Amino acid sequence: MTKEEKQKLKESIEQEIETLSEEIAVIQKALYPEKGEGPSDKVAHLNFKLDQSIHIQRYEEATKRLNRLKHAYLKIDTPQYGICQECEEPIPMERLKLMPESIYCVACMEELGL
Numbered sequence: 417m418t419k420e421e422k423q424k425l426k427e428s429i430e431q432e433i434e435t436l437s438e439e440i441a442v443i444q445k446a447l448y449p450e451k452g453e454g455p456s457d458k459v460a461h462l463n464f465k466l467d468q469s470i471h472i473q474r475y476e477e478a479t480k481r482l483n484r485l486k487h488a489y490l491k492i493d494t495p496q497y498g499i500c501q502e503c504e505e506p507i508p509m510e511r512l513k514l515m516p517e518s519i520y521c522v523a524c525m526e527e528l529g530l
């Protein structure tokens with residue numbers, strides 16, 4: 417991995433962290449509406465409940481990914497970054513570009529059932 421490639425990955429991680437943090441803030445607002453913003457009647461309340469479960473799922477996914485990205489961001493300047501934790505082979509650049517938080521190569525991830 418060249419310095420430029422690493423720098424680009426770093427920037428895309430920063431970007432992703434920012435996007436996810438904003439998304440999480442929006443979901444949090446949807447999950448915990450302020451007084452007066454909650455559902456007003458029974459149907460609205462039911463829809464609200466349905467939305468809640470979708471929001472909760474999305475919230476969990478977003479926070480999990482955010483944690484992985486933060487972890488990758490801390491590790492990016494160490495020699496372990498971009499190395500598969502299972503087979504210790506370098507993870508292909510194309511994969512890191514799509515998922516900079518990857519800690520396994522595709523083969524190992526499939527092997528591990530992740």
Ligand SMILES: [Zn+2]
Pocket residue numbers: 500501502503504505520521522523524525
């Ligand atoms: Zn591997």
